[in-house]
Amino acid sequence: MVYSFVNIPYGSLAAAMTQESDERAKLSTSRSIAASLTILVIALVVAPQIDGAENLQLSLTVTTVVFALVGVGLYLWCFATSRETVKRSTSTTTLRDTLSMLRQNRPLIILCIAALVFLSGMFSLQTVAVYYARDVLGNADYYIWLTVGQTAGMLVAAAIVPKLISAIGKKRTYLLAAFIGSVVALGVALAPSSIPIIGIVAYGLLGVPLGLISTLIWALQADTVDYGDWKNGVRAEGASYSVLSFMRKAGQAVGGAAAAYTIGIGGYVSGAETQSDSAIAAVRVAAGGVLVVTLLVTGLIMFAYPLTESVYRRLVGEIAERRADAGVASTPAE
Numbered sequence: 001m002v003y004s005f006v007n008i009p010y011g012s013l014a015a016a017m018t019q020e021s022d023e024r025a026k027l028s029t030s031r032s033i034a035a036s037l038t039i040l041v042i043a044l045v046v047a048p049q050i051d052g053a054e055n056l057q058l059s060l061t062v063t064t065v066v067f068a069l070v071g072v073g074l075y076l077w078c079f080a081t082s083r084e085t086v087k088r089s090t091s092t093t094t095l096r097d098t099l100s101m102l103r104q105n106r107p108l109i110i111l112c113i114a115a116l117v118f119l120s121g122m123f124s125l126q127t128v129a130v131y132y133a134r135d136v137l138g139n140a141d142y143y144i145w146l147t148v149g150q151t152a153g154m155l156v157a158a159a160i161v162p163k164l165i166s167a168i169g170k171k172r173t174y175l176l177a178a179f180i181g182s183v184v185a186l187g188v189a190l191a192p193s194s195i196p197i198i199g200i201v202a203y204g205l206l207g208v209p210l211g212l213i214s215t216l217i218w219a220l221q222a223d224t225v226d227y228g229d230w231k232n233g234v235r236a237e238g239a240s241y242s243v244l245s246f247m248r249k250a251g252q253a254v255g256g257a258a259a260a261y262t263i264g265i266g267g268y269v270s271g272a273e274t275q276s277d278s279a280i281a282a283v284r285v286a287a288g289g290v291l292v293v294t295l296l297v298t299g300l301i302m303f304a305y306p307l308t309e310s311v312y313r314r315l316v317g318e319i320a321e322r323r324a325d326a327g328v329a330s331t332p333a334e
Contacts, residue, residue: 007245010075010078011221012225012238013082014027015240015241016085017084019226021170021309022166025219028218028219029158029162029215031215032158032161032218033158036155036158036211040151043151044148050063101228101234101239105227107306108240108244110302110304111220111224112247115217115244116254118213118294119248119252119255120255120258120294121290121294122255124290125291127260127286129147130143131263131283132284132287133146135280142199142200145204146203149205150206152204153204156211157177157209157214161219165219169308170216170307171308174213174302174305178213178295178299178302179296179299180209182295185295186292187202187288189284189285189289189292206291209295217244220305221241223307223312225237227315230315230318233322258290262282262285266280
């Protein structure tokens with residue numbers, strides 16, 4: 001609960017800090033890169049120290065306290081240095097205004113549905129990653145390489161997002177990533193057990209399209225805030241982000257359930273030294289097959305997303321004209 005209280009306003013900041021599409025892409029990229037680097041540090045540095053500790057409880061306690069102190073410091077630094085520069089037509093927004101905006105915000109609704117589908121597939125993959133390493137590729141120790149490889153792919157994706165957005169736009173980048181990701185996910189599902197390196201490489205490469213879409217979702221969410229402002233005159237950064245955040249959490253739950261049901265139907269037996277052919281096939285489906293379908297479906301959904309770069313620039317220009325005509329104060333909202 002406390003995490004949500006912090007994360008929702010934090011995630012809403014991009015929409016309040018700038019209306020420049022390229023700048024929002026950089027903010028989203030920075031967030032994704034920092035998260036991926038943290039995952040790598042935990043996987044390569046922190047986790048081995050905990051695993052090798054003589055006193056596991058003390059090691060976990062110290063690690064948690066260190067992360068808590070560093071986290072509080074970073075949040076305070078973020079609060080002290082961030083500036084909300086996007087002007088508002090009104091200083092306050094009622095709950096009724098917010099709900100009305102959400103009902104009429106077609107781009108946000110489309111983005112939420114697309115994110116729900118995408119994350120269902122992504123978390124199905126991550127849920128069975130250790131089973132994929134152990135039962136499909138033949139060695140549970142490959143799991144660390146799968147994690148590192150995919151995280152590295154997400155880092156690459158985050159780094160190239162701004163350039164791709166500048167070249168072809170957010171929507172086209174999303175569609176391209178969904179198509180490429182579905183092809184690579186098929187490779188993960190069909191990788192031969194006799195040559196594990198193929199599965200490891202495919203899993204790592206999959207981090208690029210997954211990272212692209214994950215990063216784009218945050219940038220696209222900020223744009224939907226401007227759409228709500230243009231459509232209803234209501235800037236509801238927090239409400240918009242809350243709805244998307246809820247859909248993301250729902251996607252995590254659906255993805256985990258999809259993976260569990262898939263391997264259960266295939267006859268997977270927990271703790272068994274060997275699994276049946278149908279169980280291994282089910283792991284392949286949960287890892288790659290489900291993701292192939294969800295990536296294709298999320299791409300189809302995003303075809304209906306209306307905020308292309310030209311449309312977005314036009315509506316932002318109209319918002320600025322309205323504020324100029326209404327004599328909105330030049331001081332930013334805090």
